[in-house]
Amino acid sequence: MTDGIPFAGEPADSHEAIMRATFRALREYGYAGLSIQRIADEADLSKSTFYHHFDGKEDLLLSFQEFILTEFNRIFQVESTGDPEQDIKTFVSLVLDDFPDCVETPDKNAVLGSYVEMRAQAVQNPDFREKFTETDELFARQLVQIIEDGIEQGVFADVNPETVSRFMITILDGVILQSATRNDNPVAEVRDTIDEYIEETLILGTYSSH
Amino acid sequence: MTDGIPFAGEPADSHEAIMRATFRALREYGYAGLSIQRIADEADLSKSTFYHHFDGKEDLLLSFQEFILTEFNRIFQVESTGDPEQDIKTFVSLVLDDFPDCVETPDKNAVLGSYVEMRAQAVQNPDFREKFTETDELFARQLVQIIEDGIEQGVFADVNPETVSRFMITILDGVILQSATRNDNPVAEVRDTIDEYIEETLILGTYSSH
Known part of the structure; x- marks a missing residue:
C-alpha cells in the first residue's frame, strides 16, 4: 500500500495481499461464493498462512x-478548494461520473459493486451495520462541512446543513445501489435533477425564489 | 397463497411452501448461509421433493x-383515490412509514431486508440485474401515472413526470438501502425533506415560487 491507498503499488504485507485477493475473489465468485480456499488461491498463499492472519471467514470479512x-x-x-460551490459539485461528480481519462486500479464501479455486496451483509450482521452507520455519518459530515463553508461565505442559502447533507447522502446511496444492480444507466437519468436540486436548494443568485 | 398475496394463508402448494421456507432461512442464516438442506428443513420437505421443484440453488434463487x-x-x-396529492403521499408513506396498527406477516422491514440482500446479488448476476431493472421501471411507472394525473387535474406543477419519478425512486431506493443496513433511524432524518421536496416540486399553490 502506498500513502494509505489500499490498491496502490505492491501489497505491503500478507494481510494486504489477502485483502486484495478477497476483492478479486468477490468480483469473480460473488459474496456467497467466497471461500477461504479461493481467497488463499488468489493470494497465492497456503491456507495455513491464511489462518496465521485471520481466525476464520467472519474475521476476514470484517477486515x-x-x-x-x-x-x-x-x-x-x-480536498477543499476554498470554493464551496466547486467542492460540492466535485463531491457529487466523484460519486456519479466516470473518469475515463484516469485509469484507476481497480475501477470505481468495481469498488462500488463490492461496497453494495458488503453493505447487504449488514441486513443480517450487526457489526457490519454499526460500521456502515458510522461511514454514512462520516460521509454526511464531509458534506455538512462544505455546506457550512458555503453559508459562511454567503454563497449558499441559509439551509440546515445537516438536513440537506443527509438528503443528499440518501440520494447518492440510491444512485450507488441502482448503478451497481441495474443493466441500464440510472445515473444518466437523475444527473440533471440532482444538479438542479443543488442549484435550487443551495446556490444563491441562481433562482429568483431565494 | 390467497388472492395473489405471497405470504397470506396456508401455502397453496410445495412450490410456495419452499418460497416461504427460503424467506425464513434467508432471515435466519443470511444469503451466504442459504443451503438447500436448510431450506428443505425449514419447509419440512425432503431434498428429493425439493429437487422435484427446482434444478438447484440458482434456479431456486431466481424463483x-x-x-x-x-x-x-x-x-x-x-390504489388511486382520484386525488393525486393523496396518492403520492400514500406511495411515499408506504415506503417510509411503519404501520404499527396493521400486523403484517412478515413485517415490511423483513421484506425490505430480503429485498436488499437479493438486490445485492444483481452486482454479479445478470439475470437478477435484468429483473431489478424491470422492477425499478414498474415502480417508476406507477409514480409517473400519479404525477400525470396531477398535472392533468391542474393540481401539480407542469414538471416532467419521468424525471421527477426517477428522482423519487432514487431517493426511496436510498432510504430502503440505509434503513436495512444501519442501526439508527435514517427515515426520521429525511422524512421532512422528502415531504418538502414533493410540496415544492409538485404541489401547486403551496409555495409562491410556482
Missing part, C-alpha cells in the same frame, strides 16, 4: 469491510 | 427473487 470502506472514503474524499 | 418482488410490488401498490 475486508474495513479495507473496502478505506478505499471508498479515499475515492470520495474532497 | 425466490420473483416471489420477493411480487410481495414488494404488493406492499407498494397504490
Whole structure:
C-alpha cells in the first residue's frame, strides 16, 4: 500500500495481499461464493498462512469491510478548494461520473459493486451495520462541512446543513445501489435533477425564489 | 397463497411452501448461509421433493427473487383515490412509514431486508440485474401515472413526470438501502425533506415560487 491507498503499488504485507485477493475473489465468485480456499488461491498463499492472519471467514470479512470502506472514503474524499460551490459539485461528480481519462486500479464501479455486496451483509450482521452507520455519518459530515463553508461565505442559502447533507447522502446511496444492480444507466437519468436540486436548494443568485 | 398475496394463508402448494421456507432461512442464516438442506428443513420437505421443484440453488434463487418482488410490488401498490396529492403521499408513506396498527406477516422491514440482500446479488448476476431493472421501471411507472394525473387535474406543477419519478425512486431506493443496513433511524432524518421536496416540486399553490 502506498500513502494509505489500499490498491496502490505492491501489497505491503500478507494481510494486504489477502485483502486484495478477497476483492478479486468477490468480483469473480460473488459474496456467497467466497471461500477461504479461493481467497488463499488468489493470494497465492497456503491456507495455513491464511489462518496465521485471520481466525476464520467472519474475521476476514470484517477486515475486508474495513479495507473496502478505506478505499471508498479515499475515492470520495474532497480536498477543499476554498470554493464551496466547486467542492460540492466535485463531491457529487466523484460519486456519479466516470473518469475515463484516469485509469484507476481497480475501477470505481468495481469498488462500488463490492461496497453494495458488503453493505447487504449488514441486513443480517450487526457489526457490519454499526460500521456502515458510522461511514454514512462520516460521509454526511464531509458534506455538512462544505455546506457550512458555503453559508459562511454567503454563497449558499441559509439551509440546515445537516438536513440537506443527509438528503443528499440518501440520494447518492440510491444512485450507488441502482448503478451497481441495474443493466441500464440510472445515473444518466437523475444527473440533471440532482444538479438542479443543488442549484435550487443551495446556490444563491441562481433562482429568483431565494 | 390467497388472492395473489405471497405470504397470506396456508401455502397453496410445495412450490410456495419452499418460497416461504427460503424467506425464513434467508432471515435466519443470511444469503451466504442459504443451503438447500436448510431450506428443505425449514419447509419440512425432503431434498428429493425439493429437487422435484427446482434444478438447484440458482434456479431456486431466481424463483425466490420473483416471489420477493411480487410481495414488494404488493406492499407498494397504490390504489388511486382520484386525488393525486393523496396518492403520492400514500406511495411515499408506504415506503417510509411503519404501520404499527396493521400486523403484517412478515413485517415490511423483513421484506425490505430480503429485498436488499437479493438486490445485492444483481452486482454479479445478470439475470437478477435484468429483473431489478424491470422492477425499478414498474415502480417508476406507477409514480409517473400519479404525477400525470396531477398535472392533468391542474393540481401539480407542469414538471416532467419521468424525471421527477426517477428522482423519487432514487431517493426511496436510498432510504430502503440505509434503513436495512444501519442501526439508527435514517427515515426520521429525511422524512421532512422528502415531504418538502414533493410540496415544492409538485404541489401547486403551496409555495409562491410556482
